[in-house]
Amino acid sequence: MEEKWLRYFDQQQARRPAVLRQLMLGKVTSSVAFWAWTYDWLKYYYLNPHLKKEIFDQEIKNLQKKGYLSEGEAGMVLTNQGQAFLAATQTGICIQKPELFGRINMKLWPEALALWVQVCSELSYSNSHYRVLSQRIFLQNQVKMVLQQVDKAQFVVDFSQALDAFLAQEKPQAALAFALLLAGHQQTGFTQTQVAKKVGWTPKQVEVNYLDMVSRLGEYFLQANDKLKCLVEPYLRRNVLFSEPAQESYRLFLKGYSRQKIAQLRGVKISTVNDHLLLAAILYPDFDRKQAFVQAADREILRQYYHGSPEKWRYKDMQQKRVDVEFIKFRIYQIQKMREVGYGQTTTIFTN
Template identity: 25%
Template sequence: MNKLLRFFSYHQPRRIRVIENTLRSRRTVATLFWARQYGILEWLGADRALNRQEYDQLINQLVDDKLLVIDDQSQASLTEEGAKVLKNEEESFYIPSFYDWYWLANTQRVIQRLFLAIQVVSEFSYHQRKYVPLAIPYGEMIAVKQWFRQNYHHDLVKSLYNDLHRFGSALESEDPRMTTDLFNVMIGYQRSGWTINQAAQELQIKINDIQYLRHDEMLAISAYARNFPGPLQQLLLPLINESPLNRSAQVTFDLYTQGKPMKLIAQERRLKENTIKEHLLEAAILIPDKLDWDILLPGSKRDELSQFYKGEPTAWKFDEQIASFYEYRLYQIFQGITNEK
């Protein structure tokens, strides 16, 4: 089954590039906004290795199979047949457990760093120096090398084993398939690890869903490393984000919560005011409960906008004579969140 089918809807046309950008974690405000409206924000970064050619081929396959139809604005909807196929397939989909932590880390980097570290410690435990290390980016290799040098004389083999055992026990209670896959895919001394096909067969999960399972595992181990001291925390903490916001947006948000007006923040940060607005829009999308909406978009302004914009926010059309695009988008976000509740 085509792995993209689950991201489309029969009732709601969805922008095909938003779905692509969400899976690849291309974090523009527009992508974040529409991903939230589509209910797929938690899938941000779930398939970072996806490239444009592969994505377009998968989309074209759905169209050729008459499961998806695309309008002249590059928005796609499931056909009646597509909706039937999706309903029949849904029960067999892998359902993630940790995708609420979508913002926590780049799981591609986590898996590279983690698996090389496991391999190095495993070979070290057998006093093996002649082996071929995993081929990962140079920066990640240096990080693992420094981590190993700092820890190998502190009984690293035992402490890492204990750390992984604690994590595995906790993960087992969430979904045993995650634990089984994680510890069978690891590479070590005289051990090559499961292929995707082996994992799919052993776990009875569709091949296309194995990547989503492993993204889930890396979010889980990132959440564990964030909270529990040990070798895994030392290894992975530099990769773990403190907030759903990017660093620059977080700085702007912190200044905003201190009560500073937008123009002053822009001057203090030496950024354009439009950039500050982008940061606040990102905060409105990702951490709406931490914002004072009565300051960000006062009730009087919301009442004014409500006279012109009604119904489903995704169906609205921007009119510059009614409000600025910034206010329009804020009101869209506000109403979308209100509808969610």
């Protein structure tokens, strides 16, 4: 349903769909990250790594044809008609923490969790003769490795108590829809269609609810239960927004190395280092807090040329006047000024 894209747009702020597409695919440059940060989209990083460009672009065009989105020079805005459609179709069933999809491998973790539920259920009945849900050798080996290191009876208790505690904090209907999909001892689990009929939802709503709860249960195990975080750790992503190479460039920067020296030490181009530092400026509010990167002379030039809403500043405006300030300094100054007026209050930092 292409209308799902409407909730990413706003009636006042124009937004570029291509930024959302690249972000969800995990193909992030400093430019994509900047605009995603501006739109409060960083939390959607790697949310849909299998998104097809052609399908996405066509669906956005269809929303324009329906009058739900309107395109201007700065991007797309949600129309009154689009807002009315959203208001009339909101169900409250959504991915509550999309940022977790950038941290947890949501291809393997849901399958791993289903396997753990089955294994613990069968263990509670002392049954060792059953057909396991997953045929992935990697997942089976992870289960075997953990069970070899724990008291199985106590582990089953810990797992069951943690799962019950998590479900108890959820809305009853959502918890039921989630639990019905799980298989255990002499229980095959419902299909999404069967669950939909049971709780009065659509199959798609059942799917979204399940993925939402699986991702948040993974976070729950990681944060709230030291005994169970080992179940999730094998599925934590290393394809993160602020990658290890970017972090290394930033660490050297914090030690006082110049960009040229960082590029030399790491064997990369200065443009790569610039990209890393721009990501750091976006993700870390205290970047260049001593104003050593954008120095006084450059700040004075930028102050003279740029006024009004910093989101609308464009580097090309200064280029046309033949003013010599590096793009990276312009962008970092712009980011700092945007923070001063409230941008980036909900930024999620993705690190290894």
